[in-house]
Amino acid sequence: MALIEAHGLCLDFPYYHLGARSLKKRLLGNARLHTDPSNRVVVTALRDLSFTIRDGERVALIGHNGAGKTTLLRMLAGVYEPVAGRLTVAGSIGAMIDVSAGVDAESTGRQNVRLRCLYRGMEEAETAALTAEVEAFADLGEFFDVPIRTYSAGMGVRLAFAMATAMQPEVLLMDEWFLAGDAGFLAKAEERLTRLVTGADIMVVATHDTSVVRRWCTRAIRLEGGVITGDGTVDEVLGPVEA
Numbered sequence: 001m002a003l004i005e006a007h008g009l010c011l012d013f014p015y016y017h018l019g020a021r022s023l024k025k026r027l028l029g030n031a032r033l034h035t036d037p038s039n040r041v042v043v044t045a046l047r048d049l050s051f052t053i054r055d056g057e058r059v060a061l062i063g064h065n066g067a068g069k070t071t072l073l074r075m076l077a078g079v080y081e082p083v084a085g086r087l088t089v090a091g092s093i094g095a096m097i098d099v100s101a102g103v104d105a106e107s108t109g110r111q112n113v114r115l116r117c118l119y120r121g122m123e124e125a126e127t128a129a130l131t132a133e134v135e136a137f138a139d140l141g142e143f144f145d146v147p148i149r150t151y152s153a154g155m156g157v158r159l160a161f162a163m164a165t166a167m168q169p170e171v172l173l174m175d176e177w178f179l180a181g182d183a184g185f186l187a188k189a190e191e192r193l194t195r196l197v198t199g200a201d202i203m204v205v206a207t208h209d210t211s212v213v214r215r216w217c218t219r220a221i222r223l224e225g226g227v228i229t230g231d232g233t234v235d236e237v238l239g240p241v242e243a
């Protein structure tokens, strides 16, 4: 059974390079910036977030640029530790947040898939089958055997999408980049994406696109300046669809 429980989550990012006093003074006029006990300027990315997400919920994180959506997703994925508060995530996690996260740029697509399988403790037969599946779906031709630092952005998305959707997680965490592909690929990805989303016990997606929220989600959490300002059904948070 999957579950996410957050109590009073906080996260600050320090700006190490801010030495100039005048710049510091100017920036500190911003409500989200303050100095920490070491006199470093820090930005408040997330402040006192509490929520519970249960089995069967598909949650959209919405809010303006810089609201804290991606930071919260990364925290749920275990990339960032909260500086205060408590977070429990029960269930296997599948994160489609950063195309380059968890991949080695110097290794080929094929080597990266095998590394991921190794990390998950898969047997050789299972690894071979999954590698073949990812190769067929990503459709990168000979680029599957070339270091991924040479890939175009679209090729990186294809590989990341194929890898992420080849292993069904219980808790699916997605940023909206997964929708940024060429039209042909998206049409092909649709069925796989639907299977992934409906097969997960919990989904959390960060998006600006209200059609994505209405189509996929049962609940929306609105973030403003790192704080939750709305949490409820999609209609409660976005307002009902206009006739």
Ligand SMILES: Nc1ncnc2c1ncn2[C@@H]1O[C@H](COP(=O)(O)OP(=O)(O)OP(=O)(O)O)[C@@H](O)[C@H]1O
Pocket: 013, 014, 043, 044, 045, 063, 064, 065, 066, 067, 068, 069, 070, 071, 072, 206
């Ligand atoms: N690595 C970092 N170092 C310093 N500040 C950061 C870092 N990552 C995010 N921030 C800051 O944290 C805040 C939240 O950023 P975040 O990327 O989570 O917003 P977002 O809601 O996902 O925005 P967008 O919709 O533009 O992607 C912003 O003020 C941002 O500048």
